[in-house]
Amino acid sequence: xxxxxxxxxxxxxxxxxxxxxxxxxxxxxxxxxxxxxxxxxxxxxxxxxxxxxxxxxxxxxxxxxxxxxxxxxxxxxxxxxxxxxxxxxxxxxxxxxxxxxxxxxxxxxxxxxxxxxxxxxxxxxxxxxxxxxxxxxxxxxxxxxxxxxxxxxxxxxxxxxxxxxxxxxxxxxxxxxxxxxxxxxxxxxxxxxxxxxxxxxxxxxxxxxxxxxxxxxxxxxxxxxxxxxxxxxxxxxxxxxxxxxxxxxxxxxxxxxxxxxxxxxxxxxxxxxxxxxxxxxxxxxxxxxxxxxxxxxxxxxxxxxxxxxxxxxxxxxxxxxxxxxxxxxxxxxxxxxxxxxxxxxxxxxxxxxxxxxxxxxxxxxxxxxxxxxxxxxxxxxxxxxxxxxxxxxxxxxxxxxxxxxxxxxxxxxxxxxxxxxxxxxxxxxxxxxxxxxxxxxxxxxxxxxxxxxxxxxxxxxxxxxxxxxxxxxxxxxxxxxxxxxxxxxxxxxxxxxxxxxxxxxxxxxxxxxxxxxxxxxxxxxxxxxxxxxxxxxxxxxxxxxxxxxxxxxxxxxxxxxxxxxxxxxxxxxxxxxxxxxxxxxxxxxxxx
Numbered sequence: 001x002x003x004x005x006x007x008x009x010x011x012x013x014x015x016x017x018x019x020x021x022x023x024x025x026x027x028x029x030x031x032x033x034x035x036x037x038x039x040x041x042x043x044x045x046x047x048x049x050x051x052x053x054x055x056x057x058x059x060x061x062x063x064x065x066x067x068x069x070x071x072x073x074x075x076x077x078x079x080x081x082x083x084x085x086x087x088x089x090x091x092x093x094x095x096x097x098x099x100x101x102x103x104x105x106x107x108x109x110x111x112x113x114x115x116x117x118x119x120x121x122x123x124x125x126x127x128x129x130x131x132x133x134x135x136x137x138x139x140x141x142x143x144x145x146x147x148x149x150x151x152x153x154x155x156x157x158x159x160x161x162x163x164x165x166x167x168x169x170x171x172x173x174x175x176x177x178x179x180x181x182x183x184x185x186x187x188x189x190x191x192x193x194x195x196x197x198x199x200x201x202x203x204x205x206x207x208x209x210x211x212x213x214x215x216x217x218x219x220x221x222x223x224x225x226x227x228x229x230x231x232x233x234x235x236x237x238x239x240x241x242x243x244x245x246x247x248x249x250x251x252x253x254x255x256x257x258x259x260x261x262x263x264x265x266x267x268x269x270x271x272x273x274x275x276x277x278x279x280x281x282x283x284x285x286x287x288x289x290x291x292x293x294x295x296x297x298x299x300x301x302x303x304x305x306x307x308x309x310x311x312x313x314x315x316x317x318x319x320x321x322x323x324x325x326x327x328x329x330x331x332x333x334x335x336x337x338x339x340x341x342x343x344x345x346x347x348x349x350x351x352x353x354x355x356x357x358x359x360x361x362x363x364x365x366x367x368x369x370x371x372x373x374x375x376x377x378x379x380x381x382x383x384x385x386x387x388x389x390x391x392x393x394x395x396x397x398x399x400x401x402x403x404x405x406x407x408x409x410x411x412x413x414x415x416x417x418x419x420x421x422x423x424x425x426x427x428x429x430x431x432x433x434x435x436x437x438x439x440x441x442x443x444x445x446x447x448x449x450x451x452x453x454x455x456x457x458x459x460x461x462x463x464x465x466x467x468x469x470x471x472x473x474x475x476x477x478x479x480x481x482x483x484x485x486x487x488x489x490x491x492x493x494x495x496x497x498x499x500x501x502x503x504x505x506x507x508x509x510x511x512x513x514x515x516x517x518x519x520x521x522x523x524x525x526x527x528x529x530x531x532x533x534x535x536x537x538x539x540x541x542x543x544x545x546x547x548x549x550x551x552x553x554x555x556x557x558x559x560x561x562x563x564x565x566x567x568x569x570x571x572x573x574x575x576x577x578x579x580x581x582x583x584x585x586x587x588x589x590x591x592x
């Protein structure tokens with residue numbers, strides 16, 4: 001990796017190096033994003049205007065919450081659970097009564113204008129959170145500052161907006177989640193920022209939107225100017241400022257970079273062992289793009305993206321169309337589609353009672369089996385889409401073999417009906433998403449009745465340790481390298497290997513170099529990740545061997561302390577990839 005902010009005369013250009021926070025490559029002209037911080041009106045409020053000032057604040061709260069909700073549900077083609085959680089958290093901050101009460105108090109007691117009252121309360125909250133040694137709480141501080149800036153903007157007489165040329169490379173000191181949502185309207189080629197890490201909510205959203213991004217370049221907004229042409233390599237972590245006035249030069253360089261992304265899913269380790277990197281995507285178009293880049297299998301398509309696309313439970317005709325498009329887009333390659341992994345609240349029924357703890361309530365396969373008529377419609381659509389015999393079904397949140405057997409029974413009945421009218425109909429293979437401790441404890445029974453298993457690591461940690469991963473107050477107990485998690489993963493991969501059935505690690509853990517040595521050492525050979533993660537992960541994989549990773553995993557399995565496991569894994573990664581030493585943000589232990 002090139003040292004930070006180095007310069008090169010290659011191609012007549014200047015090279016600036018930084019930290020990859022959303023993988024991809026792009027070229028375009030620079031647009032310097034105006035500072036997000038809004039002017040705060042400072043004034044005293046007379047007694048006669050206090051009620052009016054409070055009313056203006058309350059109206060701004062409603063307006064901004066509605067804007068966030070609209071940007072989430074109408075502005076994106078697909079929305080992942082992580083992206084939805086980020087925006088939902090911001091909406092919750094705005095609507096929190098304690099926050100509103102503090103602003104009301106500042107207006108009425110201190111006679112502050114609404115804008116200044118928001119700024120004072122925001123600073124109080126963020127100062128407290130940023131003083132704590134907890135990454136999750138610091139990120140919440142950024143969310144509070146973001147939504148407060150939006151409230152202040154909503155209260156401005158003239159709302160400052162920015163108009164970005166389509167396809168620009170955005171350059172800024174810092175970028176907020178709401179700004180990324182706004183920028184998505186202008187289809188930016190990339191984002192270059194002075195600050196922000198892999199776990200920053202803004203860059204989580206950038207990854208979901210497929211926007212390449214690099215951060216950690218000091219004074220970047222001073223080193224680049226509006227109109228500069230740049231090439232962004234958010235695979236290797238640098239940008240090229242092209243001074244040659246030759247448009248073809250930038251085009252050729254980007255094509256060369258993108259040619260590196262045309263890759264095979266079969267990945268060779270240092271000792272010649274082969275493992276597989278496949279892709280998680282949402283939508284047929286993303287399937288097509290991923291297959292065209294050389295990835296030979298789609299490991300997971302989250303069917304609940306149809307809720308976001310249509311704003312409701314999709315009917316059977318919509319599902320027929322969308323699943324068929326996915327099957328065609330994969331060009332005969334294998335594709336696994338997960339049945340709806342949603343809570344009962346997503347059904348949109350006005351009479352639905354709010355659950356006390358949705359994570360432990362009527363959701364995922366439980367919800368599908370409760371609403372069997374709608375589930376049958378989904379299964380029929382999935383069967384019809386399997387015309388190329390390349391489609392598999394993943395059942396989320398199974399608690400044991402009985403869940404899978406019930407799904408198989410319903411699937412078989414629907415297949416037997418459909419095959420009467422079309423003898424070429426083929427029944428899809430069935431896999432289970434292993435997320436619950438009960439599934440781990442009965443993994444041998446589940447393996448017997450499935451064709452494959454996938455491991456949802458985020459939820460596996462949450463449910464095994466009894467820790468809400470979105471609750472900052474218990475963040476210290478959300479330990480991805482806890483001995484129970486390592487033993488669970490080991491038992492899953494061993495049970496699958498014994499029966500000769502595939503076991504696939506999914507999500508951010510699969511695409512993180514930090515966890516790669518451990519997971520390989522435990523015995524995993526299939527990793528399904530964001531397709532933009534695959535090129536750099538291939539480079540990391542080329543430097544590890546099965547023997548070394550197995551030795552590491554064995555030492556970690558013998559450990560009784562999570563802290564020791566983190567130390568062992570960090571030392572291993574620092575030794576194998578010394579250029580990443582100190583860049584712990586590239587392997588965040590709490591994003592498993």
